[in-house]
Amino acid sequence: MSLPRPKNLIRPLVHDLHAYVPGEQPKIKGLIKLNTNENPYPPSPKVLRAVKAAVDGRLRLYPNPTAEKLRAKLAIFHGCQPENILAGNGSDEVLALAVRGFVEPAKNPKSKIQNPKLLVQYFTPSYSLYSVLADTHGAVKNAVALNADFSLPSVAELQRGGQWNFHAALTLVTTPNAPSGRGYSTAELEKLCRAQKGVVILDEAYVDFANENALKLALKFPHVLVARTFSKAYSLCFQRVGYFVGHAELIAALDKMRDSYNVNGLGQIAAEATLDDLKFYRANFKKIISTRARLARELTKCGFRVLPSATNFILAKPPLFPAEAWLEKLRAKKILVRWFSAPAVKDYLRITIGTEAEAQSLVQAVKDVIRDA
Amino acid sequence: MSLPRPKNLIRPLVHDLHAYVPGEQPKIKGLIKLNTNENPYPPSPKVLRAVKAAVDGRLRLYPNPTAEKLRAKLAIFHGCQPENILAGNGSDEVLALAVRGFVEPAKNPKSKIQNPKLLVQYFTPSYSLYSVLADTHGAVKNAVALNADFSLPSVAELQRGGQWNFHAALTLVTTPNAPSGRGYSTAELEKLCRAQKGVVILDEAYVDFANENALKLALKFPHVLVARTFSKAYSLCFQRVGYFVGHAELIAALDKMRDSYNVNGLGQIAAEATLDDLKFYRANFKKIISTRARLARELTKCGFRVLPSATNFILAKPPLFPAEAWLEKLRAKKILVRWFSAPAVKDYLRITIGTEAEAQSLVQAVKDVIRDA
Numbered sequence: 001m002s003l004p005r006p007k008n009l010i011r012p013l014v015h016d017l018h019a020y021v022p023g024e025q026p027k028i029k030g031l032i033k034l035n036t037n038e039n040p041y042p043p044s045p046k047v048l049r050a051v052k053a054a055v056d057g058r059l060r061l062y063p064n065p066t067a068e069k070l071r072a073k074l075a076i077f078h079g080c081q082p083e084n085i086l087a088g089n090g091s092d093e094v095l096a097l098a099v100r101g102f103v104e105p106a107k108n109p110k111s112k113i114q115n116p117k118l119l120v121q122y123f124t125p126s127y128s129l130y131s132v133l134a135d136t137h138g139a140v141k142n143a144v145a146l147n148a149d150f151s152l153p154s155v156a157e158l159q160r161g162g163q164w165n166f167h168a169a170l171t172l173v174t175t176p177n178a179p180s181g182r183g184y185s186t187a188e189l190e191k192l193c194r195a196q197k198g199v200v201i202l203d204e205a206y207v208d209f210a211n212e213n214a215l216k217l218a219l220k221f222p223h224v225l226v227a228r229t230f231s232k233a234y235s236l237c238f239q240r241v242g243y244f245v246g247h248a249e250l251i252a253a254l255d256k257m258r259d260s261y262n263v264n265g266l267g268q269i270a271a272e273a274t275l276d277d278l279k280f281y282r283a284n285f286k287k288i289i290s291t292r293a294r295l296a297r298e299l300t301k302c303g304f305r306v307l308p309s310a311t312n313f314i315l316a317k318p319p320l321f322p323a324e325a326w327l328e329k330l331r332a333k334k335i336l337v338r339w340f341s342a343p344a345v346k347d348y349l350r351i352t353i354g355t356e357a358e359a360q361s362l363v364q365a366v367k368d369v370i371r372d373a
Numbered sequence: 374m375s376l377p378r379p380k381n382l383i384r385p386l387v388h389d390l391h392a393y394v395p396g397e398q399p400k401i402k403g404l405i406k407l408n409t410n411e412n413p414y415p416p417s418p419k420v421l422r423a424v425k426a427a428v429d430g431r432l433r434l435y436p437n438p439t440a441e442k443l444r445a446k447l448a449i450f451h452g453c454q455p456e457n458i459l460a461g462n463g464s465d466e467v468l469a470l471a472v473r474g475f476v477e478p479a480k481n482p483k484s485k486i487q488n489p490k491l492l493v494q495y496f497t498p499s500y501s502l503y504s505v506l507a508d509t510h511g512a513v514k515n516a517v518a519l520n521a522d523f524s525l526p527s528v529a530e531l532q533r534g535g536q537w538n539f540h541a542a543l544t545l546v547t548t549p550n551a552p553s554g555r556g557y558s559t560a561e562l563e564k565l566c567r568a569q570k571g572v573v574i575l576d577e578a579y580v581d582f583a584n585e586n587a588l589k590l591a592l593k594f595p596h597v598l599v600a601r602t603f604s605k606a607y608s609l610c611f612q613r614v615g616y617f618v619g620h621a622e623l624i625a626a627l628d629k630m631r632d633s634y635n636v637n638g639l640g641q642i643a644a645e646a647t648l649d650d651l652k653f654y655r656a657n658f659k660k661i662i663s664t665r666a667r668l669a670r671e672l673t674k675c676g677f678r679v680l681p682s683a684t685n686f687i688l689a690k691p692p693l694f695p696a697e698a699w700l701e702k703l704r705a706k707k708i709l710v711r712w713f714s715a716p717a718v719k720d721y722l723r724i725t726i727g728t729e730a731e732a733q734s735l736v737q738a739v740k741d742v743i744r745d746a
Contacts, residue, residue: 004596006622009542009572014474019629022438033434042430051639052428057415059424059643060608061406065395089462089613092632101387105478105511129633136630138478169382199382223377235433238638240462249379256392257509259465260502264637265611266424270432 013109013138020132023338032361034352035338037178037206037313039235041287041355043270044280047236050273051266063265066255070268073275074243080219083248086255087263091205091229091242095172096133097254098225098244102199103169105138114140116167116198123152125344126174127203142168145344150180150307150315152188155195169198176210176310179340179350183310186214193217193224199250202226208233208285209292210310218245225250232312234274234281239267288312292353298363302370313352315345318366320373323349333365386482386511393505396711405734407725408711410551410579410686412608414660414728416643417653420609423646424639436638439628443641446648447616453592456621459628460636464578464602464615468545469506470627471598471617475572476542478511487513489540489571496525498717499547500576515541518717523553523680523688525561528568542571549583549683552713552723556683559587566590566597572623575599581606581658582665583683591619598623605685607647607654612640661685661726668724668732675739686725688718691739693746696722706738 007015023036042048067087075082088094099120106118120134121142134141144163147153152173158164173192176183193200204226207213218226225246230236241263244251274281296306296314303319318326326349327339338350353359380388396409415421440460448455461467472493479491493507494515507514517536520526525546531537546565549556566573577599580586591599598619603609614636617624647654669679669687676692691699699722700712711723726732 003594004570006595006620009475009596009623010626011474011477014626014629017629020633022435022633025435025437036435038435039433041433043432048428048432051432052425055421055424055428057608059416059421059611060412060414062395062398062409062411062604062610063613064398089637090632090634092634096632100509101384102382104384136473197377221376222379223382231435235430237435237634238432240436240634240637247379250382253383253387256387256390259463259469260393260395261463261465261610261613264462264613264640266639267637 017135018132020129024336026336028334030334032335032354032358034354034358034362035336037232037311037352038237039232039284039288039312040353040358041235041284043235043274044277046277046280047270047273051270054266054269059265062261063263063268065260067263067268070241070263070272073272077275078215078219078245080245081248084219084245084251086244086251086258088242088244088258089262089264090231090240091203091227092129093258093262094227094242094244094254095129095201095203096136097257098170098199098201099133099137099139101254101257103137103139106140109135109138109140116165117169119165119168120170120172121165121168122172125179125340125342126172127178127205128340130172146177150177150182152184152192154188155191166195167197171196171198171200172203173200174203174205175214176206178206178311179313179338179345180307180315181309181311181313182307183210186212186217189214190217193221196223198223200224205229205232206311208281209289209312215245222247222249230271230274233285234271236267236270236274239264239270241267241271287356288353291356291359294356295351295353295359295363299366302363302366313350315348315350317348320370323347326369329369330362330365333368335362335365390508391505393502397709399709401707403707405708405727405731407727407731407735408709410605410684410725411610412605412657412661412685413726413731414608414657416608416647417650419650419653420643420646424643427639427642432638435634436636436641438633440636440641443614443636443645446645450648451588451618453618454621457592457618457624459617459624459631461615461617461631462635462637463604463613464576464600465502466631466635467600467615467617467627468502468574468576469509470630471543471572471574472506472510472512474627474630476510476512479513482508482511482513489538490542492538492541493543493545494538494541495545498552498713498715499545500551500578501713503545519550523550523555525557525565527561528564539568540570544569544571544573545576546573547576547578548587549579551579551684551686552718553680553688554682554684554686555680556583559585559590562587563590566594569596571596573597578602578605579684581654582662582685588618595620595622603644603647606658607644608657609640609643609647612637612643614640614644660729664729664732665726668726668736671736672739675736675743686723688721688723690721693743696720699742702742703735703738706741708735708738
């Protein structure tokens with residue numbers, strides 16, 4: 001009796017997939033890690049205490065399946081109802097749910113003529129996960145370039161360009177943008193939202209480092225969701241907590257599709273305690289923003305072209321060598337930054353804002369590289 | 374300018390979904406909770422120490438994206454390679470990934486004539502999540518009844534029955550079965566696996582309480598995956614760690630589809646420490662199995678018909694009142710058990726094996742109900 005061949009058991013769609021590539025997490029002693037936009041500061045002592053206090057026999061029990069307390073606190077924080085919040089295993093999970101909940105899979109995702117119901121739309125460059133999520137679902141992708149300075153094209157520009165689809169089932173906007181760091185005003189985001197007929201996700205993973213956020217648009221419009229995460233601003237990457245804010249009907253739809261216990265218990269506890277100690281985090285944001293300004297000045301002096309940033313990282317075009325070569329030169333000095341091969345950003349390094357000391361080490365390493373050039 | 378209506382933004386498939394209903398997690402003081410098959414014993418002290426020790430500034434960093442250490446330890450535990458392991462946010466996540474990775478979504482899931490590539494197949498009763506996962510993906514479902522005593526129909530019986538599909542893209546078997554508790558021999562599971570042309574998942578969530586497990590089938594056959602979880606036997610529901618063992622090609626396919634940081638960091642650490650202290654857990658399994666035997670004897674004396682169990686729960690048909698009435702009568706005595714409305718099991722209560730003291734409280738409550746009848 002012949003056995004099935006594994007290759008034939010896997011959907012053709014999956015064969016062609018290229019998984020999202022997360023930034024390296026190397027275990028090198030003394031490495032300064034400025035490649036994955038983690039917060040350089042630890043969670044608040046109150047958060048650590050709350051999590052430690054929960055590590056006991058209760059780990060044997062299921063966590064709250066709807067992250068009830070966390071959603072109640074988030075509702076107060078954002079001035080909405082718990083029904084407007086969907087908690088997830090990091091914001092990556094809620095983004096993936098949105099693709100599956102709002103976009104029909106296509107028979108042939110590569111065909112040119114397509115129903116907008118099959119369409120996942122986003123700007124490039126932005127969070128590179130979006131295209132992976134669309135491919136994984138079998139959705140059709142519409143990737144439209146940001147302006148050359150990474151600003152958002154206006155609705156009129158998008159109309160003139162002719163490539164953008166105002167009826168796309170799902171439009172994803174990273175705001176502030178990654179990997180450029182550029183911030184967008186709520187006014188321009190509102191204009192874009194008003195023009196879209198499908199769901200719009202404003203992915204605000206980095207918004208705590210910006211001057212303004214667009215959360216009110218999620219509460220104002222029935223088709224706008226704002227994605228947030230505890231990972232970056234709230235130093236909680238390890239425990240995977242992210243969420244959507246938006247219309248209760250959209251939230252309820254995705255709620256039906258998620259795994260029943262999708263947010264781990266200690267993650268819920270950590271996120272709840274975080275919301276009880278926001279003062280601690282706001283002080284961190286200030287420190288990071290001030291380090292960002294200083295780092296930008298210093299790198300500019302060294303000949304880098306540093307783009308304006310509303311995030312906890314900067315995108316900077318280095319002098320003398322190609323960006324990819326700089327990646328290696330800095331790595332040799334035990335400083336890890338990130339480089340993307342995509343055409344729009346391949347001349348840049350993306351550098352996470354570390355502590356003041358880490359930023360100074362980076363500047364020193366840059367000076368050493370230039371001196372030895 | 375008119376705004377979109379939320380209802381029109383959600384896929385029709387999602388409108389019709391009924392989400393999986395997890396067992397209640399009520400916060401009632403002094404409640405004896407025997408409804409969600411949690412382990413009554415806490416995790417090992419070594420596990421608690423390992424998790425507490427990890428609650429520090431490192432929470433700001435991303436967890437290992439591939440659960441590398443955990444998969445290495447699991448590979449040693451199971452006598453395979455890390456490439457044979459996919460770790461997930463509970464086994465629910467890996468089960469959902471399998472449906473999405475191996476089964477094509479259908480244009481019309483309710484149509485009678487269907488390609489087996491669209492088919493998710495399982496026995497009833499079994500883990501009620503399977504049908505939810507199929508619906509969520511838009512797959513076609515083929516639910517075939519177990520024998521009346523919850524034993525597995527033989528291949529010959531399935532052939533004669535004419536309902537079973539040996540070419541189904543995905544077949545899910547809960548083994549030992551839930552909610553009946555009935556164990557299946559590896560020999561009979563092997564015969565079923567040999568007859569199937571698509572992927573077979575042996576969902577062994579409860580297998581540590583059984584006499585044998587079928588893990589070797591996942592290492593022997595290219596189309597068999599075994600699902601395991603740290604939730605039940607290893608007292609770790611709170612932290613959501615489950616996994617598949619199987620052929621590297623199937624594992625690699627699902628690995629491309631999962632969220633990049635799907636297993637939270639403290640969950641990884643807890644699961645790793647668990648594998649370093651298996652002796653502790655094996656002693657728990659023995660205690661639970663011995664309580665199970667005692668509880669079955671006592672309830673039988675009270676007039677219950679208790680089915681044989683290879684799990685940490687029993688299915689038992691109560692005397693005097695309908696099972697649903699017993700649910701309420703026990704709840705009034707602060708004992709929570711589970712009742713399912715599905716026809717095959719609606720005359721039964723599913724009772725999680727608690728501590729020896731909890732089991733005695735249950736027996737006393739049962740006697741009180743009977744006395745007051």
